[in-house]
Amino acid sequence: GQNIDQPTEMTATEGAIVQINCTYQTSGFNGLFWYQQHAGEAPTFLSYNVLDGLEEKGRFSSFLSRSKGYSYLLLKELQMKDSASYLCAVSPPYGGATNKLIFGTGTLLAVQP
């Protein structure tokens, strides 16, 4: 089965760096996604990791360690608009290529001035 854990809430200061962790336990693995969701809006794609290592995309980076079942999302130079929920989602392997995702409950990040 799948079990995904993320911190419920985090607070950080504008201009700082914050790391949001995600651990997962799954009987198989086919990639990990990070999504951003502002209040009242739909989730939007941030990053995808399928191999170990760091993927950098502007102010956002995502890291994956498959052996440890661990990922983190790193947000640099925080801005007020980064206040949102950050969702970790795992793509488990199925013999039918369903492309389903299993989502964590999300981490609500509050950026303070």
Added chain:
Amino acid sequence: NAGVTQTPKFRVLKTGQSMTLLCAQDMNHEYMYWYRQDPGMGLRLIHYSVGEGTTAKGEVPDGYNVSRLKKQNFLLGLESAAPSQTSVYFCASIGGVGETQYFGPGTRLLVL
């Protein structure tokens, strides 16, 4: 290119009433999904489809039915609404393996 659209955006139902939520995508995606999102529960998969004419149950399918008669549309039906179905419903679609899911704007449903 509108992406993924959902109708209606908001609806209030009385217990026992029925309704259909419509999801439409114009990206020619094969895979489509219906989720519900509740506080503290995250996104949970209700039903999904891997192609026109196919549907399958997700994590929380009870009380819902779906249909995918056309590739671009994925309908979610509630035959007899219950207060426990008060939630925000998101539709998503994906083109292929390893691609991201694109989400619709959501439908807020309140069942009294």
